[in-house]
Amino acid sequence: MSTLWMGDLDSYMDEQFVRAAFASAGHAVISVKIIINKITGGPAGYCFVDFPSSKNAENALNTLNGVPVPGTNPAKRFKLNWASYGKETQPQGPEFSIFVGDLTPDVDDSTLLNFFRDRYPSCKAAKVVIDSSGMSRGYGFVRFSTENEQKRSMIEMQGARGCGSKAVRVSVATPKK
Numbered sequence: 001m002s003t004l005w006m007g008d009l010d011s012y013m014d015e016q017f018v019r020a021a022f023a024s025a026g027h028a029v030i031s032v033k034i035i036i037n038k039i040t041g042g043p044a045g046y047c048f049v050d051f052p053s054s055k056n057a058e059n060a061l062n063t064l065n066g067v068p069v070p071g072t073n074p075a076k077r078f079k080l081n082w083a084s085y086g087k088e089t090q091p092q093g094p095e096f097s098i099f100v101g102d103l104t105p106d107v108d109d110s111t112l113l114n115f116f117r118d119r120y121p122s123c124k125a126a127k128v129v130i131d132s133s134g135m136s137r138g139y140g141f142v143r144f145s146t147e148n149e150q151k152r153s154m155i156e157m158q159g160a161r162g163c164g165s166k167a168v169r170v171s172v173a174t175p176k177k
Helices: 015-024 054-064 109-117 147-156
Strands: 003-006 031-036 043-050 080-082 096-101 123-130 136-144 169-172
Touching (some): 003 054
Antiparallel strands (some): 003 080, 031 043, 096 136, 123 136
16 A cells, blocks of 8 residues: 555645645655545545555655644644555454653654564554644553553553653553543
8 A cells, every 4th residue: 555644734735735745855756635525615634645655655654744744834743644545444453552651842653653663563553642733742652463562561661761851651541432
């Protein structure tokens, strides 16, 4: 799969704007498809971005997700995920999440992901929670595909350093109701 979903678009963010934002961050795209709201006729606030290869798409996802979008004022951050439109989605299987606190403002999604992925191969996603102004709220969540690595990480990563300038604290994530 070489297509990403990009959300949280403002109405002025057209195909040319999105293409330029990826290009200025060093990522070539093949096409951008802005989705139109069928009722209002205006932009629906998201688009699909096609890349030359799945490796290019994965690289963009891992390096840009949560990073400020060039040319936005007030600052907006890239909100990216794998596209799943019009395709049968495979069941992902169980996921095991942890809460990560005491994150410094310089920690973004990719920093948090790489910090855990270096030690735990089943680490599949990380998300730093941001406020309405795009600033980090100082905590995030990390998802694993195996319960064993989730449990190990809660022991081994408690007070760990190397992700920002403070030691992190970890606990089991409470699922949304």
